[in-house]
Amino acid sequence: MNNRKGTFSRGLLNAPYVIWSLVFILIPLVFVVYYSFFDLESGRFTLEYVKIFFTKPMYVKAFGISLLYSLIATAISLVIAYPFAYFLSRKKPASQSVQMILIMLPMWMNMLVRTYSWTTILEGNGLINNLLELVGIGPVTMLGTGGAVVLGMVYNYLPYMILPIYTGMSKIGQPLLEAAEDLGCNGFQKLKRVIMPLSLSGVISGIIMVFVPSISTFYISQKMSNGKVVLIGDLIEQQIKEFWAAGGLNRGAAMSFVLMLIILLCTFVMNRFTDDDEGGMII
Amino acid sequence: MVKEQNIIELHNITVSFDGETVLDDLDLSIKDGEFVTFLGASGCGKTTTLRVIAGFISPDHGDVFFDGARINDLPPHKRQVNTIFQRYALFPHLNVFDNVAFGLKVAGMKKDQIKEKVEEMLELVNMRAFAQRKIHNLSGGQQQRVAIARALVNNPRVLLLDEPLAALDYKLRKDMQNELKRIQRQTGITFIFVTHDQEEALSMSDTVVVMNEGKIQQIGSPTKIYNEPENAFVADFIGESNIIDGVMLDDFKVRLDGRAFKCLDKGFAVNEPVDVVIRPEDVDIVSPEKGELTGEVSSITFKGDYYEMIVDVCGFKWMVQATDEQLVGAKVGLVIEPDAIHIMKKSKYSGMFGDYSTFSTEMDEMEEEARLEEERLEEEAAQEEKGDE
CATH class of the missing domain: 3.40.50.300 (P-loop containing nucleotide triphosphate hydrolases)
Incomplete structure (x- = not known):
């Protein structure tokens, strides 16, 4: 009796989340899958739209560039975030929270605004080029390059790398590090044998949280490259926005679907690296 | 080894x-x-x-x-x-x-x-x-x-x-x-x-x-x-101790509670004030007339293999451990053998430990706090009365 009542009230508590997931996650997903395989006009099943992704050079190239840039951005973020998170986690609690706020602060501002402001820094007569001219180095083209796109990705998503790594690091208690020293570890061995294994699940989370939005972004590439670098996200946006009726919705859905499968595969592979019982799984 | x-x-x-x-x-x-x-x-x-x-x-x-x-x-x-x-x-x-x-x-x-x-x-x-x-x-x-x-x-x-x-x-x-x-x-x-x-x-x-x-x-x-604890802190921290103010009359002779006792310690100045340590298990309980000191049992606790009692001797509370039960309020005599007495030089810890009116300093502090709080309340009440007039 009690048990049944318990499950009922628990069910009631869960209801809002279940409804939310249904309306905003599951049903849209079903639509994406549906439009990937069923023609909008005729309603017939077709593999044509999914095939485009692998056959049409424009799409293959866009996907290749997206993958390359997001991997580079993820790698750079990791290189910056890892030592930063470590040193942050070893500071006094008070200065830890201050620095944490400093990291979070830009995220309180709209991402579009932040990205747009970078263009004024990087453009031909922007801040950096003005400074360079002062020392006699001619204007350098920065905006519109792949480098600028990667910069935009790193800048926007770096906090998502720092946060999970920092959380993992701050769980490594001082006694564990002292135990490592006590047992003969110098600084490097301590890093290799204790800190790295114990922060691995945070690193995996960070990689996924930077890689996924980077590979599917469209706004960053549009602003930072003036439309010169076309990522897969740009193509999806373009198809849906400009060619809605002429099969664009189908192509957009199919690309989203394939991209989603690839991301799922990547995260699945990444998660193999962590312990199953560490609780660091994203999927 | x-x-x-x-x-x-x-x-x-x-x-x-x-x-x-x-x-x-x-x-x-x-x-x-x-x-x-x-x-x-x-x-x-x-x-x-x-x-x-x-x-x-x-x-x-x-x-x-x-x-x-x-x-x-x-x-x-x-x-x-x-x-x-x-x-x-x-x-x-x-x-x-x-x-x-x-x-x-x-x-x-x-x-x-x-x-x-x-x-x-x-x-x-x-x-x-x-x-x-x-x-x-x-x-x-x-x-x-x-x-x-x-x-x-x-x-x-x-x-x-x-x-x-x-x-x-x-x-x-x-x-x-x-x-x-x-x-x-x-x-x-x-x-x-x-x-x-x-x-x-x-x-x-x-x-x-x-x-x-x-x-x-x-x-x-x-x-x-x-x-042989060196000072009152050690005597109190290790085991239970009664620590009493004493005066060294001579080698092997100490006065406490107005009475001279034989002891095994020497090398102190004549009439030097000292701390005297007596462990609760080293005190023998006898009838009042046979005792070197007399006091009244103010509490007794059964500890399994012995009784632990607090004996009030002229206001100083001794802890005594004995195998015989006594009634609360009974007059008893205490006998202390020379080898039960250990003499310590006075230190900054003198007077801080060794009296069993309460068992812990925390209890002392709590009582003191309660007393102060009561006084404060009384004062407040008195002032309110004044205000009402």
């Missing part, structure tokens, strides 16, 4: 955190093969001393010597000591075997040799069957054993133990005390053990170092510490 030469020497060690002195000009030497215990309440500096030896804290002043060589600047990973941490600090990402093997792997030992040594060590602590277990699937006692094995497998010259038994329940703690003592005898390694539990200290150690306020109060064997 205890050798003559010192393995560790601390000279004039001073440590302070944020301007607060934690260790105050501390001098200490520890012999090779000794089982030494640092005993004191929390905040007395015992763990800090341990961490200075391990190398996790470098002292503000003073020198640390190991085997005659100054090691102030030697980092922890190069010192020939290993530590068993308060909460064990086992590595959660490694199983039992790999935890124990950790130090050997870092040292670059060959795999088959590591396997042999680790298994031998797990045998010593009765954990061989658990080699492949994850740390968080072990009980507290098992984790404790793994921690011991992890430290000992490196063959340290000195093993530092930071309150290692504090987290265990009473019976397990007793077993682990015996086990640690056995391991220490078997290996001959110098053990430096930190605890706040006086019983643990007395039953395990060759030498006890009693600490308070960052200073060493007394160093000695357990029996010496118990029978």
Whole structure:
């Protein structure tokens, strides 16, 4: 009796989340899958739209560039975030929270605004080029390059790398590090044998949280490259926005679907690296 | 097993955190093969001393010597000591075997040799069957054993133990005390053990170092510490003590409560004021007319193998332990044999301990606080009355 009542009230508590997931996650997903395989006009099943992704050079190239840039951005973020998170986690609690706020602060501002402001820094007569001219180095083209796109990705998503790594690091208690020293570890061995294994699940989370939005972004590439670098996200946006009726919705859905499968595969592979019982799984 | 030469020497060690002195000009030497215990309440500096030896804290002043060589600047990973941490600090990402093997792997030992040594060590602590277990699937006692094995497998010259038994329940703690003592005898390694539990200290150690306020109060064997405490702090901290103001009349003669007693102590100035320690179990209860002192029983508690009573002698509350029951309010006589009396020089702790009107200083403070609070309320009430008029 009690048990049944318990499950009922628990069910009631869960209801809002279940409804939310249904309306905003599951049903849209079903639509994406549906439009990937069923023609909008005729309603017939077709593999044509999914095939485009692998056959049409424009799409293959866009996907290749997206993958390359997001991997580079993820790698750079990791290189910056890892030592930063470590040193942050070893500071006094008070200065830890201050620095944490400093990291979070830009995220309180709209991402579009932040990205747009970078263009004024990087453009031909922007801040950096003005400074360079002062020392006699001619204007350098920065905006519109792949480098600028990667910069935009790193800048926007770096906090998502720092946060999970920092959380993992701050769980490594001082006694564990002292135990490592006590047992003969110098600084490097301590890093290799204790800190790295114990922060691995945070690193995996960070990689996924930077890689996924980077590979599917469209706004960053549009602003930072003036439309010169076309990522897969740009193509999806373009198809849906400009060619809605002429099969664009189908192509957009199919690309989203394939991209989603690839991301799922990547995260699945990444998660193999962590312990199953560490609780660091994203999927 | 205890050798003559010192393995560790601390000279004039001073440590302070944020301007607060934690260790105050501390001098200490520890012999090779000794089982030494640092005993004191929390905040007395015992763990800090341990961490200075391990190398996790470098002292503000003073020198640390190991085997005659100054090691102030030697980092922890190069010192020939290993530590068993308060909460064990086992590595959660490694199983039992790999935890124990950790130090050997870092040292670059060959795999088959590591396997042999680790298994031998797990045998010593009765954990061989658990080699492949994850740390968080072990009980507290098992984790404790793994921690011991992890430290000992490196063959340290000195093993530092930071309150290692504090987290265990009473019976397990007793077993682990015996086990640690056995391991220490078997290996001959110098053990430096930190605890706040006086019983643990007395039953395990060759030498006890009693600490308070960052200073060493007394160093000695357990029996010496118990029978001949150096000051009122030590007498009160180790076991129960009645500490009474006395005056040394002559060698072997002391006056307390207006009466002269024979004792075994000498070497004090004539008429020197002293602290007199008398242990509760050393006081004999007799009929009032036969007693050297007479008093009234103000409370009695059954303790199993004896009765513990508080006897009021002219306002000073004595604790007496005896096997015969007395009624509360009964007049009794007390007899104290010369060998039950221990004389101590006056110290800054004189008058702070040894009266059993209350058992703990905390109780004293609570009573004092309650009294002040009552006074305050009365005052407030009086003022309100005035205001009403």
